[in-house]
Amino acid sequence: xxxxxxxxxxxxSIALAGFVGIIAKYxxxxx
Amino acid sequence: xxxVVDSHGHAADEHGHHDxxxxxxxxxxxxxxxxxxxxxxxxxxxxLIMFMVGGTMAMAIRLELFQPGIQFFNPDLFNQFTTMHxxxxxxxxxxPAFVGFANWQIPMMIGAPDMAFARLNNWSFxxxxxxxxxLLSSFIVPGGAASAGWTLYPxxxxxxxxxxxxxxxxxxxxxxxxxxxxINIITTILNMRAPTMGLMRMPLFVWTWLxxxxxxxxxxxxxxxxxxxxxxDRHFGTTxxxxxxxxxxxxYQHLFWFFGHPEVYIIALPxxxxxxxxxxxxSRKPLFGYASMVYATxxxxxxxxxxxxxxxxxxxxxxxxxxxxMYATTLIAVPTGVKVFNWVATMWKGSLTFETPMLxxxxxxxxxxxxxxTGLVLAMVPIDIQLQDTYYVVAHFHYVMVAGALFSAYAxxxxxxxKWTGRMYDEKLGQIHFWLTMIFFNVTFFVxxxxxxxxxxxRIPDYPLMFETWNKISSIGAFGFGxxxxxxxxxxxxxxxxxxxxxxxxxxxxxxLDWTRLPTPAPYHTFETPPVL
Numbered sequence: 001x002x003x004x005x006x007x008x009x010x011x012x013s014i015a016l017a018g019f020v021g022i023i024a025k026y027x028x029x030x031x
Numbered sequence: 032x033x034x035v036v037d038s039h040g041h042a043a044d045e046h047g048h049h050d051x052x053x054x055x056x057x058x059x060x061x062x063x064x065x066x067x068x069x070x071x072x073x074x075x076x077x078x079l080i081m082f083m084v085g086g087t088m089a090m091a092i093r094l095e096l097f098q099p100g101i102q103f104f105n106p107d108l109f110n111q112f113t114t115m116h117x118x119x120x121x122x123x124x125x126x127p128a129f130v131g132f133a134n135w136q137i138p139m140m141i142g143a144p145d146m147a148f149a150r151l152n153n154w155s156f157x158x159x160x161x162x163x164x165x166l167l168s169s170f171i172v173p174g175g176a177a178s179a180g181w182t183l184y185p186x187x188x189x190x191x192x193x194x195x196x197x198x199x200x201x202x203x204x205x206x207x208x209x210x211x212x213x214i215n216i217i218t219t220i221l222n223m224r225a226p227t228m229g230l231m232r233m234p235l236f237v238w239t240w241l242x243x244x245x246x247x248x249x250x251x252x253x254x255x256x257x258x259x260x261x262x263x264d265r266h267f268g269t270t271x272x273x274x275x276x277x278x279x280x281x282x283y284q285h286l287f288w289f290f291g292h293p294e295v296y297i298i299a300l301p302x303x304x305x306x307x308x309x310x311x312x313x314s315r316k317p318l319f320g321y322a323s324m325v326y327a328t329x330x331x332x333x334x335x336x337x338x339x340x341x342x343x344x345x346x347x348x349x350x351x352x353x354x355x356x357m358y359a360t361t362l363i364a365v366p367t368g369v370k371v372f373n374w375v376a377t378m379w380k381g382s383l384t385f386e387t388p389m390l391x392x393x394x395x396x397x398x399x400x401x402x403x404x405t406g407l408v409l410a411m412v413p414i415d416i417q418l419q420d421t422y423y424v425v426a427h428f429h430y431v432m433v434a435g436a437l438f439s440a441y442a443x444x445x446x447x448x449x450k451w452t453g454r455m456y457d458e459k460l461g462q463i464h465f466w467l468t469m470i471f472f473n474v475t476f477f478v479x480x481x482x483x484x485x486x487x488x489x490r491i492p493d494y495p496l497m498f499e500t501w502n503k504i505s506s507i508g509a510f511g512f513g514x515x516x517x518x519x520x521x522x523x524x525x526x527x528x529x530x531x532x533x534x535x536x537x538x539x540x541x542x543x544l545d546w547t548r549l550p551t552p553a554p555y556h557t558f559e560t561p562p563v564l
Contacts, residue, residue: 004147007222008147011214011217012210015210015248015251016252018253019256022252022256022257023259023260
């Protein structure tokens with residue numbers, strides 16, 4: 001796996017965690 | 032020079048016309064291109080078109096506000112104009128303009144052959160026209176376009192027609208484009224710099240974009256999450272923002288501004304980067320305090336995450352909360368002050384000349400600082416409670432967004448146009464464009480401070496007679512400002528078609544790799560072999 005791909009995957013997981021995390025947090029808080 | 036080699040391994044000549052555009056010509060070249068320069072050009076043209084569309088809406092808004100009473104547009108359409116004007120200018124005009132600069136300049140400034148993910152780069156751009164179509168087509172669906180303001184606050188955003196759904200999907204596309212672009216920019220800067228270019232040797236424009244890309248990556252998913260929650264509230268029975276079901280509309284405001292305030296710096300930091308390239312070039316001196324500029328950029332980025340609720344002082348938060356956000360906001364003045372000081376110190380005893388890019392940079396320096404000062408005024412809780420949702424706020428953020436971001440973008444276009452096209456713009460017309468823009472900008476927005484201080488609320492199509500004079504002046508200024516921008520389009524088209532051939536290095540003080548190691552215009556493929564610094 002190239003360095004570029006590794007960097008991109010780490011960054012993409014940060015973004016995905018932010019998107020899913022923010023919805024999940026308030027989904028469970030509301031429930 | 033080993034740095035300038037085309038795709039077939041031939042050294043580029045002085046003129047740099049090795050235009051190997053791949054297998055396609057015509058429109059297919061632009062649809063399928065993976066070249067960072069082509070994609071930069073696409074971003075810049077898209078940005079200009081959206082600037083004209085958003086600007087037309089601004090003209091409509093100022094036309095309606097020219098005198099009291101309802102003249103041309105019903106209040107609902109007026110609200111749609113204010114909402115779409117904000118969304119289009121922020122997401123369609125200003126952000127793509129700076130991404131265009133990033134695409135053109137970052138690889139050339141760090142000695143990279145292209146962006147790290149060239150195909151992803153193509154996709155990042157081509158998401159934007161679809162988002163624009165969604166936004167604009169919302170005017171013709173039942174209920175019209177989104178009219179809840181560019182912040183898309185509930186309960187309005189939960190209650191309005193399907194134009195809001197189109198806007199939400201457009202925000203998803205815009206967000207996806209920004210996130211993919213950020214990943215590309217960070218990867219390119221971290222992994223593809225010329226081997227001897229350490230981080231602290233990068234041009235400041237590259238530094239500001241690196242930090243901006245992290246800001247985008249951290250905040251855009253939160254905004255995407257917030258609008259997704261709005262979507263599920265509208266159609267799938269959730270009540271994230273509906274008090275009747277146990278939700279809270281103020282939660283949306285927190286989520287929005289957790290994105291929205293860093294968004295201000297997502298726009299401002301690349302603008303700072305452009306100014307940090309232009310001022311040293313026309314002062315013929317290195318940038319004063321390079322390291323402190325980098326650290327100040329970090330400080331601004333960090334502080335931008337802990338000030339979001341200064342947009343919400345009036346929602347009913349505890350005094351301790353108000354105090355925290357007030358103090359944190361005033362702290363931003365420190366690193367921003369460092370930057371302004373360094374720009375002025377760069378000019379100090381420099382061998383200054385005042386070509387159009389420098390004029391716009393100095394205009395930026397004056398007016399952005401003024402916008403910063405009114406920001407400090409608004410950061411004070413007791414004052415903000417008086418001025419919340421008045422035209423003072425409108426004046427403040429237009430000093431930041433127009434005199435800050437737009438002036439900087441103009442400085443960047445005039446500065447780099449010779450490098451991109453190999454043609455010079457008409458200097459005299461450029462200077463006329465600057466002065467017309469500078470004068471009409473202030474006629475439009477300076478008086479809005481007074482209207483706001485007198486209590487005129489924003490986002491209304493009608494107002495009491497007492498505000499008429501300020502509004503008339505502001506509208507006249509706006510029409511002049513709008514017409515002046517047509518001159519910019521003419522200058523650019525004239526330069527591209529009939530401009531004088533640009534010398535290799537038209538700005539003698541410019542010192543980054545794109546100016547010192549590449550011919551003008553820059554060849555289609557550059558730095559296939561990394562340069563040795």
